[in-house]
Each structure stands twice: as structure tokens, then as C-alpha cells.
Amino acid sequence: MLNAEHLATALRDRRYLRTTWPWRAAGYLSITGVIVTPLAFVLWLLLIPWLVAGRNLIHGTTPELVVLLLMALGAALIATFSPLVALPLAALERQRLRMIDSRPLVAPHRISATNPLTLFGHESTWRAVLYAVVLALFAPPVLVLTGVLITLEATLLFSPWLTEWNLGDLTIDGGPASIPFTLLGIVLIPAWLYLIGGLAAAHGALARRLLGSGGDGLRDQLTEVSQSRARLADAFDAERRRIERDLHDGAQHRLTSLTLHLGMARLDLPEDSPAAAPLGQAHDQAKELMVVLRDLIHGIRPQTLSDVGLAAALWELAASSPVPVTVEAPDTIGRLPERVETTAYFVAAEALTNVARHAGATSAQVRLTRAGDGVVLEIQDDGRGGADPAAGSGLTGLADRVAAAGGRLLLASPAGGPTLLRVEL
Structure with a gap:
């Protein structure tokens, strides 16, 4: 049994073809095709005015005003609404990535319910937009090419059952004459499975790189650590001030009162009284304790x-x-x-x-x-x-x-x- 956390690791193992990883990769790419089709359609629709303007410039003509207006409108729509599309897509992709990568991928930030506009200031928002754009631009041709290769593979495998099929300029009749092509298709199956796994692994690596907690998330974590440490320091200073205030307003005043009463009792007591010496010693210790307490309060907060x-x-x-x-x-x-x-x-x-x-x-x-x-x-x-x-x-x-x-x-x-x-x- 192949125990790998993600597809890229599984691809490097010689037991790859005997596991479920190739089929998980195929399922991942198939779902990618379903997701990317409407996304690519909208993006390429907005890019048509830009393509027209580029064609005009190549031929030395100035784009018409309507083309320029459509270019500006497309840019405004992309800048305004792309985060609103890219963030849900990123959340979906982080969940879908578990098909080929079991490592956790945490969302970099959460949208504030009180001020959703803060999402435009996050680096991770624009990394999600970049992911959506790259997916919409490059996934369709890659998936189309993959589909063509899969169709070719299916044609090779089932060629004996086809009445007639063309391979470039070569026309091949079905039947026993096509058995060598079937054998070729069987030989190519591992190559196609590795190709599908490689494409899915590359897609997963791109998703992990752009949709994970990059520098933006790390800064948020460091900021939270710094703020929590500052709060702890403030709480410590506040507790220090409370202790200083309690000692100064409570214990020190009581000790001062006790020292005064001991001094008055010492004055009223005859010197030849048996209690004079112990009372004098208690009075002196109380005065020394006042000094100690004053220094202690000063050390807490002068x-x-x-x-x-x-x-x-x-x-x-x-x-x-x-x-x-x-x-x-x-x-x-x-x-x-x-x-x-x-x-x-x-x-x-x-x-x-x-x-x-x-x-x-x-x-x-x-x-x-x-x-x-x-x-x-x-x-x-x-x-x-x-x-x-x-x-x-x-x-x-x-x-x-x-x-x-x-x-x-x-x-x-x-x-x-x-x-x-x-x-x-």
C-alpha cells in the first residue's frame, strides 16, 4: 500500500500505477474542467476588446472608440468583481485539493462582516484573483490537449472494433489489421496515467502556492502575537499598579497607624515597666517594616x-x-x-x-x-x-x-x- 500525503510524492513511487492516485488525479482534472469552463468563457469575453485593440495596433490602426470603452469597462469589471468571484473559488479549491493532497491548507484571512471592503487590501485576495486568472487562461488549452490525447488513446485501444479511422494522412481499416495499434495503446496507458498525474500535481502545487497562508497570513499571525504580547505587558503593568495602590493605600496606612499607636503607648508606659522593652522593640520593628514596605512599593512602581x-x-x-x-x-x-x-x-x-x-x-x-x-x-x-x-x-x-x-x-x-x-x- 502506498502511503503518501500528496500526489507529487505518489508520482515518485514505483507503485503509483497500482494505487488509486491516477484515478484521483483524473477525477481532479475532470472537475477542474467543469469549474473552469464558465470562468474561462467570461474572462475571454472580457478580453475580446483587448485582443481587437492589439490586432489593430499590430496592423497600424487606432482602435475605435467603442473598443476603447469596452476595454475600460472590462478592466473595471475585472478589478471590481474579480475578488468576489475569486474568493469563493479559492475556498472551493482549498476543499477540492484534498482529492490529491491531504495536507491542510488554511484560508489566509476572513472577510470582516462589518467592513467587507477590507478584502481588497489583503495580499491573499489578489493571489486568489491571480489563481483564477491563470486557471481561466491556461487550463482550457491544457485540458483540451489532454482530451485530444485521451481520445487518441481510446481510438488506439478500440481500433479493431472501428470500421475505419484516420491517423493523420494514414487511413486504417478496423479488424485484425488494427491489433498492433491496440497493443500500442496498451503500452501507452502508463504514460497517459503519469501525464494526468503530473498535470494534476502541477495544478495542486499552484493552488497550494497561491491559495495558502503566504506572507499575508504570516503577517496577520505575527501581528496577533505582537498585540497579544503587548496586551499581556499592559495587563502586567496594570496589576503592578493595583498592587502598589493597595499596598500604599491599605497596608502602609495601617502600618503607619500601628507605629503611631506603639509610639504613643511607649511614651505613656513607665521606663521601669516590664513591658517597656518588648514594646520598644515592637515599635522599632514596626518602623523598620515601614521602611521595607516603602522600598517595596517604590520597587513596584515609584x-x-x-x-x-x-x-x-x-x-x-x-x-x-x-x-x-x-x-x-x-x-x-x-x-x-x-x-x-x-x-x-x-x-x-x-x-x-x-x-x-x-x-x-x-x-x-x-x-x-x-x-x-x-x-x-x-x-x-x-x-x-x-x-x-x-x-x-x-x-x-x-x-x-x-x-x-x-x-x-x-x-x-x-x-x-x-x-x-x-x-x-
């Missing part, structure tokens, strides 16, 4: 970033860095979209953390500049260099976060330094 903007948040970030950091962030930059500010801030925070932990640097610089409609953030240090995203320094996560925001991250870190991290948003 209040400066929300209130003042990215430039001020970068200055604040540099002030808290253990490595001396200079910041170049002009005030003229102004406020940026929230996603851009959040992404740039946390990239800078992670980069400066890496500088302090891994670079062995004595200084670093942070530069924020405008670049057209976006911004460029650069973090440079004078450390040892050799930063490797695969070493677990968080650079891969930064690159993913920047990409989710629609930007890109560039890194230059030769051995011996310096290291330059550039983010374009």
Missing part, C-alpha cells in the same frame, strides 16, 4: 514616575545607586505614554542593578533623548564588559519587555568594556 515623569524618576534612581551615576535627561522631553515610561524606567533600574552587581564599574551614565516620535535610553558603564544575555543577567527578560512595548534593545559589551545598553521605544 511614585515619582507616576507624578512627575520619567526624567525625574531616572534622577531618583541614579541617586539611590551604589555606583556613581550621571543622568542626561532634558526637561524638554516631557511626559511620555505610560507604557514607554514604565518600560524605560524598569530597563534602567535593571541595567543599573547589573552594573552594581556584575560590571565592577566605577561610574555609569544614563542618557534619555528624543528620536522622532520615540525616545532612546542609553545606559553605559566603564566596567569589565563581556555582558552575556545567556548568563542569566536579566538581559533576555529586558529584551522581551522592550519588544512587548514595540521597541528594541541593543547591547554592545566587548571584553574589557565599556558596556552600552541602548533601548529604542
Whole structure:
């Protein structure tokens, strides 16, 4: 048994003639003839004025006005209605292709129910139109030639039963004298079956090439992936802001109230009381916890970033860095979209953390500049260099976060330094 996914593979197998593939190919071509006949009739009818105009030009005469009008009308009809014909034809052909190719062929796009005119902007629509035009132009002569060859084959096979038939200038009587032609017909059967299989395989390859999810479908998929990643990043930032708000408005206020009550109780309690020492220790731990919580809230989303903007948040970030950091962030930059500010801030925070932990640097610089409609953030240090995203320094996560925001991250870190991290948003 021949186990092949599509006809082209089956043709290369020596068992091809002993399978159902030749008959599937013949059925595929027969249905093609039924489909292409009205399509070719309409297309060639619209092309007649063009043929007439071409004939006039060849003979050195100018086409008449009525011919020019018919040419314009035909072009307008083809440009307007060809997608409406080609898309249903493409859907039918994708289903029919299963006769000779079991591999799935997904439609590149769906027509919007709210705005059907969007189909004219899809590359795959015009690939379907091209398929319909190629089918209408070239399938009829190929199928006619195939029909002539099949008729010739049938004539050879049944020649003994024909009273008289002509082969070119040769007139042959039926009967025993035609038996050699019958033998020739039998010998030619494998060749005809391979020819039919080759034509069907070529037709299937054309359909798969033009009617599948080409660059148009791939772009749609990439766009959807990019948009879903951006939505995830936005949802993450929204959740981060919610946690920061809950901690700031809830837990921090409660802890502040608790610390005040402990301090007041500590003042009212005599120093020689047995509870004075434990109460003082609890008060000190509450104050330390307030500092920890404030730093935690700041790490989730600094209040400066929300209130003042990215430039001020970068200055604040540099002030808290253990490595001396200079910041170049002009005030003229102004406020940026929230996603851009959040992404740039946390990239800078992670980069400066890496500088302090891994670079062995004595200084670093942070530069924020405008670049057209976006911004460029650069973090440079004078450390040892050799930063490797695969070493677990968080650079891969930064690159993913920047990409989710629609930007890109560039890194230059030769051995011996310096290291330059550039983010374009």
C-alpha cells in the first residue's frame, strides 16, 4: 500500500500505477474542467476588446472608440468583481485539493462582516484573483490537449472494433489489421496515467502556492502575537499598579497607624515597666517594616514616575545607586505614554542593578533623548564588559519587555568594556 500525503510524492513511487492516485488525479482534472469552463468563457469575453485593440495596433490602426470603452469597462469589471468571484473559488479549491493532497491548507484571512471592503487590501485576495486568472487562461488549452490525447488513446485501444479511422494522412481499416495499434495503446496507458498525474500535481502545487497562508497570513499571525504580547505587558503593568495602590493605600496606612499607636503607648508606659522593652522593640520593628514596605512599593512602581515623569524618576534612581551615576535627561522631553515610561524606567533600574552587581564599574551614565516620535535610553558603564544575555543577567527578560512595548534593545559589551545598553521605544 502506498502511503503518501500528496500526489507529487505518489508520482515518485514505483507503485503509483497500482494505487488509486491516477484515478484521483483524473477525477481532479475532470472537475477542474467543469469549474473552469464558465470562468474561462467570461474572462475571454472580457478580453475580446483587448485582443481587437492589439490586432489593430499590430496592423497600424487606432482602435475605435467603442473598443476603447469596452476595454475600460472590462478592466473595471475585472478589478471590481474579480475578488468576489475569486474568493469563493479559492475556498472551493482549498476543499477540492484534498482529492490529491491531504495536507491542510488554511484560508489566509476572513472577510470582516462589518467592513467587507477590507478584502481588497489583503495580499491573499489578489493571489486568489491571480489563481483564477491563470486557471481561466491556461487550463482550457491544457485540458483540451489532454482530451485530444485521451481520445487518441481510446481510438488506439478500440481500433479493431472501428470500421475505419484516420491517423493523420494514414487511413486504417478496423479488424485484425488494427491489433498492433491496440497493443500500442496498451503500452501507452502508463504514460497517459503519469501525464494526468503530473498535470494534476502541477495544478495542486499552484493552488497550494497561491491559495495558502503566504506572507499575508504570516503577517496577520505575527501581528496577533505582537498585540497579544503587548496586551499581556499592559495587563502586567496594570496589576503592578493595583498592587502598589493597595499596598500604599491599605497596608502602609495601617502600618503607619500601628507605629503611631506603639509610639504613643511607649511614651505613656513607665521606663521601669516590664513591658517597656518588648514594646520598644515592637515599635522599632514596626518602623523598620515601614521602611521595607516603602522600598517595596517604590520597587513596584515609584511614585515619582507616576507624578512627575520619567526624567525625574531616572534622577531618583541614579541617586539611590551604589555606583556613581550621571543622568542626561532634558526637561524638554516631557511626559511620555505610560507604557514607554514604565518600560524605560524598569530597563534602567535593571541595567543599573547589573552594573552594581556584575560590571565592577566605577561610574555609569544614563542618557534619555528624543528620536522622532520615540525616545532612546542609553545606559553605559566603564566596567569589565563581556555582558552575556545567556548568563542569566536579566538581559533576555529586558529584551522581551522592550519588544512587548514595540521597541528594541541593543547591547554592545566587548571584553574589557565599556558596556552600552541602548533601548529604542
